[in-house]
Amino acid sequence: MYLAPKAPRSPSAWGAAPGFNVYEDTSAESVIRSCAIESRFQRCLHGDLNSWGDAPGYYEIAPLAPNRVQPRVLMISEAMQNRDSLGDTPPEEFRGQLHALADWIADFRQNIDSLRVAPDDKLGATLANIPTQPPEQGDSFDKILSDVDRLIVPGMVHWSHPMFLGYFGWTTTAPGILGEIITAPLNVNAMTWRTSPAATELETLVIDWIRQWVHLPQEFGGVVYDTASVGVMHALAVAREEAAPSVRKRGLIGAGAPVFRIYASEQAHSSAEKAAIALGLGEENVQRIPTDSAFCMESSALREIITRDLREGFRPLAVIATVGTTSTASVDPVREIARICREFKLWLHIDGAYGAGFAILPECESLTAGWSDADSIVVNPHKSLFVPLDFSVLYVRDLERLRRVFTLVPEYLRGDTVEAQKNYMDYGIQLGRRFRALKAWVIFRSFGRDGMAARLREHIRLANRFADWIRNDDRFELAAPVSMGVVCFGFIGAAKDKLDKLNSEIVERINASGCAYLTQTKLRGRTVMRIGIGNVLTTEEHLRKAWLLIREMADAIGT
């Protein structure tokens, strides 16, 4: 039930309360639900308190007789009702806006198929239609939402569109949207346990669920960051500290640190270099290791390059093995790499940003071979476990190693730091932290492991279906083995020296058409097309349409 405004009662009935209006309602629960002001008020409604005159911002409530349902009387500040006065949107107006937004979201999701996947805008097209002056006066939500429809939605690449086949597809789901919505009003800062006990504990819980799903031993603990790039940077910071123990205190030069080297395959993600830049290790000290015909790291080449570096006076620090590389979703031979890491006493980081999620499928359990020998592993549920961006977990064997490098409690946080509890601010450079675990919890509970596994299995099936169509058309060829939801392929029906340009142009033109969205990459120096299937809305029919489009585009420009 919804609180209806009533004419203000005589202030003398409730005490002099200038600036407050009085509302009446028959249901205590509805008052609590719709107003949810603060627990003191709820206790008052339930008869625990006779007055809450000292509650900040509120004046007085009618005296409550013991043991009887009271007339629900609530005084709400006029500031809450009047747009022009200070305070938030009035509650009843906010409720209306939420209903309108719920319809907007449901309509968007239901009709997303009818939108262009990508705009045909020129650079600056969105800004050209938006006033560049910051607003002096406030606008109504109606107006703002209609501007979202008019100015923003048409200027988007719709990653949630079922014909969006770029990168790894995308993870938007209805439960994910609900999870994001629930998180918004809570708007907590999950920096320490005390500042947000439930957020901290739920984070620990979902981290452990994922750990179990990807078959990591219990000695691995984790922390949620925004992205895998941030995860690898933190992992390498720990590796660096363990190799040169006073870097945290005295810096690289003060600690007399050697020139460290990090190893990753030529197919590994560029976040390796970004981490080296951020940590002062130097971009050039990330050594790229050649890959075999399936784009997996050659462990013999790794060994040779480490040996060469040792000879030349470098200090090998860490190896990044990738499970699901960015271009082809190839999987490095983690077991062999782990053996080399043990032999040379190197930190082993596994970049499972994309591939780790597939380990929840029993038939893909072999993906996790050698993981228990790793020092750190990154898993991005926002890439393959249906959690909306952003949600990335860094696991470290013995999480205390990470805490030792990053814990730092200034005096102003000491009161909110219960040392016996996990304070996630201790596990990275970020102090303020979103309540990311909630959306993951909503999705994981909504789908269950079974539901996620079934969807991942379908994505693998679709990728293989698409690969079959390529195999059956001799103007095209697969450019890499099909792995998880990723297919790399090339158009080969023209003169060899024209193929790079043609493949790139097919992708560009399809993306410009707004009918589908693909990506392109370079493999062994050749430009190839690439699709990633990860969207729960993408069906075989969508894929068939994309394939038709690719063939038509190749016909149009390739002959």
Ligand SMILES: Cc1ncc(COP(=O)(O)O)c(C=O)c1O
């Ligand atoms: C294999 C791999 N690792 C790391 C990353 C970086 O992920 P994030 O965007 O979460 O930093 C990506 C991004 O696509 C990736 O494919």
